Amino acid sequence: MAMDNHNPLLSTQKSSDSGLQIALHPLVLLTISDYITRHTLRQQTGPVVGALLGQQNGREITIEHAFECLLEETAENEVKLSPKWFEARLQQMKDVHKVPSLDLVGWYTIIPSSGPQPIHLPIHRQILSIYNESAILLGFHPEEVLGGAAGGKLPLTIYESNYEAEESSGETGEDKEMKDEEPQLKLRFKELPFTVETGEAEMISVDFVARGGGNATAVDGTSKKVAPAEGKGKGKAKSEDTIRSEAPKRDESSLSREDEEQLASLTAKANAIKMLQSRINLVAAYLQNLPPSYVSDGVASEADIESKNYAPVNHSILRSIQALLGRLSVLIPANSQGFEHEIISEKNDVSLISLLSELTKSAHDIRETGKKFAIVENGKMNRMMKQQDRGMGWGDQSHPMRDVMNAGDLLM
Numbered sequence: 470m471a472m473d474n475h476n477p478l479l480s481t482q483k484s485s486d487s488g489l490q491i492a493l494h495p496l497v498l499l500t501i502s503d504y505i506t507r508h509t510l511r512q513q514t515g516p517v518v519g520a521l522l523g524q525q526n527g528r529e530i531t532i533e534h535a536f537e538c539l540l541e542e543t544a545e546n547e548v549k550l551s552p553k554w555f556e557a558r559l560q561q562m563k564d565v566h567k568v569p570s571l572d573l574v575g576w577y578t579i580i581p582s583s584g585p586q587p588i589h590l591p592i593h594r595q596i597l598s599i600y601n602e603s604a605i606l607l608g609f610h611p612e613e614v615l616g617g618a619a620g621g622k623l624p625l626t627i628y629e630s631n632y633e634a635e636e637s638s639g640e641t642g643e644d645k646e647m648k649d650e651e652p653q654l655k656l657r658f659k660e661l662p663f664t665v666e667t668g669e670a671e672m673i674s675v676d677f678v679a680r681g682g683g684n685a686t687a688v689d690g691t692s693k694k695v696a697p698a699e700g701k702g703k704g705k706a707k708s709e710d711t712i713r714s715e716a717p718k719r720d721e722s723s724l725s726r727e728d729e730e731q732l733a734s735l736t737a738k739a740n741a742i743k744m745l746q747s748r749i750n751l752v753a754a755y756l757q758n759l760p761p762s763y764v765s766d767g768v769a770s771e772a773d774i775e776s777k778n779y780a781p782v783n784h785s786i787l788r789s790i791q792a793l794l795g796r797l798s799v800l801i802p803a804n805s806q807g808f809e810h811e812i813i814s815e816k817n818d819v820s821l822i823s824l825l826s827e828l829t830k831s832a833h834d835i836r837e838t839g840k841k842f843a844i845v846e847n848g849k850m851n852r853m854m855k856q857q858d859r860g861m862g863w864g865d866q867s868h869p870m871r872d873v874m875n876a877g878d879l880l881m
Contacts, residue, residue, distance in 0.1 A: 491663035493664070500535040505609065520576050522574065524571060538576070578606070627660070
């Protein structure tokens with residue numbers, strides 16, 4: 470029964486003897502997950518296939534970039550890469566990634582956990598024969614993601630391919646006549662170990678995606694239809710006004726992207742601090758419940774051991790606590806005075822910036838108050854001048870100098 474479950478495309482050799490060392494970059498994982506997500510949400514049909522770009526230095530292969538590929542169906546009902554489209558896109562990617570120079574090192578697709586299937590052979594043979602005779606295959610396992618597989622293992626497997634002789638006699642258990650013909654070679658896949666390498670630029674992008682994905686929510690793309698108003702005139706206008714008045718309320722309640730990211734970051738830090746505090750309380754409670762005889766003499770008495778009021782002495786836990794306390798000296802800086810001086814300096818700088826901000830705001834408020842005070846004073850002066858003009862007879866319609874009100878009017 471074990472032979473029935475064996476994938477015939479997988480090599481019978483237990484470990485790889487090629488010595489290939491694969492270094493996978495996170496940008497490739499982001500590209501593949503983005504392609505699969507778009508392919509699923511758009512409900513597209515057809516296989517998910519893409520190319521892998523990287524460098525190959527001897528037995529070391531790096532996978533640094535990836536891009537999706539256009540497929541076509543041949544006359545033999547086989548799915549292959551579109552030659553013209555693929556060659557043009559591959560050349561474009563090479564032109565973009567010239568420093569360092571990247572080349573095609575393999576391709577990726579979705580495969581089950583059992584390994585590659587016969588449907589994957591045409592594309593792999595096409596890449597081996599035309600572009601790279603040592604191309605690798607990166608298989609993504611979506612069922613492990615949907616199943617919630619834990620343990621920190623990435624839901625993917627990287628394979629190398631080679632041609633192996635078919636051993637049919639071992640499978641059937643029967644002896645066959647020896648012939649001079651060469652054994653038939655078949656393409657087999659062998660799993661390769663890999664490591665994840667991250668550059669500085671990738672760390673920034675991955676951190677940004679992780680912080681943004683922490684507060685991502687599923688949004689229903691279907692828009693709600695508003696039922697048409699049955700009434701006419703004022704009733705219809707009232708319903709439209711109600712809808713318009715509700716829209717700003719929803720906009721005001723929503724947070725900006727920066728606020729959501731900051732809120733998610735603060736929430737994660739608060740949860741981490743709570744967990745740390747609970748672990749510290751647990752360690753302190755264990756130490757407080759140790760038998761008094763063990764704390765004083767280092768040896769627990771039989772009465773304390775038999776008593777259920779004290780926690781049992783576990784030397785493994787005590788050694789772990791001692792090792793944890795020993796690492797505290799590493800976290801505390803050796804020059805504590807310089808460290809405290811630096812903290813005070815940083816605190817003073819922050820306070821100074823805050824005071825300068827408050828001072829600038831106060832100066833602006835004083836300036837606005839001065840402008841308002843000047844407007845009020847000018848209004849009072851104008852009213853007083855008008856009252857004086859009426860008292861001196863300037864308000865008479867027949868006065869010859871009635872239109873000359875002040876020095877500014879004389880200059881006009």
